[in-house]
Amino acid sequence: MRWLFSLVVVALLAAVQAVSFTGKRLLVVLDEASEKEKYSVFLGDLEGRGFHVTTESPKSDSLSLFRHGERAYDHVVLLPAKSKGLGPALTANLILDFLKKEGNILLALSSESATPTSVQSLLLELDIHIPSDKGALVVDHFNYDSSSASEKHDVLLLPYPTNLKSGVKNYFGGDGYIAVPRAVGQTLGNESPLLAPILRAPSTAYSYNPKDEADTVEDPFATGSQLNLVSAVQAHNSARLAVLGSAEILQNAWFAEKATLAGKDIKTANRDFAEKLSSWTFKETGVLKVGKLIHYLDEGVSKKLNSSVAVPENNPKIYRIKQDVAFQVEISEYSNTHLTPFVPADGDSIQLEFSMLSPFHRLDLTPISQTANSTIFGVSFKTPDQHGIFNFHVKYNRPFLTNIEEKRQVTVRHFAHDEWPRSWQISGAWVWIGGIWVTVLGWVAFVGLWLYSAPTEKSIKKTQ
């Protein structure tokens, strides 16, 4: 009986193999049913990871991102459509509203069809710029696939992206080459901190429109690594939007294709890259979760954080100035199927601010211990010499990781009257203690003399 039960458990575990942290309702917007065949492996992979895939045409009447004012889907894949517009259900405003409600979008562009106006204005709103003319694509005369694009050089073969910069985790790394056929290059605006490039074009690439009849490219849209082939937006509410320059990356035809790079036969790794990109976009990776957050008066004994949900945080409401305080926070990272202990990238650390309007302390949190699915970070410090209402504030915004912002408010009071050192413990005060007691003793002596000398007053009065 027991073996049967464990078998059932194993079977159930296998069924929920991988699923997004936020939900599994996935909408694929696709122009024609025949197009679906081209993406069958990608969509099959998504279903295999636990998503409930719904395919809709942009022209369909039943298509709506919202139902009763709430998201009808958790994630959307927008594949390029032949038609110029995407219809009333997918205007730029509606797509932005979907992002505001924490929906995630994978947006694929194609140079073969014109970018719909709603997508154009959506990208403009997000400060991502694409070439305005239809058919503009990215070419590279050095990193092209010589077996399929020996003439046009418009199928790029690129290694997996490396770290965006030091201190940032890489969720898109791997071994092999990604084929990027006929991509629409994007440039990112400088002002927005929400934008991050995922896959940059090599320095020898440039974007141009092959329909221009000129022999030389006079004024390319963008060149080199300022061109992005895949870029990402993560909003303040951690909603994610990935812009894929070439929808063909997701097509079966390029998932494991033989290609030739500079005379060398290679196999494209698009299937793996598509999985990494979609699992990041749909919050299967790079999702942070804050568990418990405790702080207590540090009296030399380190308390152990109990990560059980049943035990409340039960933090003190008040501290005194110049007291030793310890702080601990539990952070997990969701990784495909389950929560794992979060480890920040090398050279990066989570920081705690102890702030009243402005931070009085900004301290690096160090990992203290790990549980099965979380890391406990902690730091000890002395409360500043300033009373008032303070916040324990953990704010951690990094590219490709969901944002953390946690606050716990405490009062920091000043010394109570009986908490100061007594006057005689401060040797500098001895002189003035002496001053007081000399005055008091002199007064006592004076009062005694005054009372003693009372009769003489009468004699003086008599003489007067």
Added chain:
Amino acid sequence: MPPKQRTPSSQPAPSSTSTPSKPTSSKAASNSMDAQAIATDIWNKYVDKTPQRVKLLDSFLAFLVVVGVLQFVYCVIVGNFPFNAFLSGFSATVGQFVLTASLRIQTNPENKSEFESISHERAFADFVFGSLLLHFFCVNFIN
């Protein structure tokens, strides 16, 4: 009393008016002689005419001035580190001086006309009460 006091102080005045005819050096000498004479005269008058209780009050006031000056000079030279200690020590002395000066005004026989409604016993009781309050505050403040 006031008329009596005026007569001795008016005595040296004629001698000083006769000096302008003399040279300046002897004038200074005679001036210092006169000043000394005035001082001793005032001192003698004070010793003779002042009631004993007022003398007692004056000596206590002088004592408080000395203690207060010592504390202040120490603060200026060494620094005011436990500032509350300096404040309470110094203000104990200054406050005691003020209270004692009030007692002196109220019990001085010369001011009898102004304080007829307040008996000496009442003034002394006020003084003791005020002083005890002051000492309590100062000891409390220095902690």
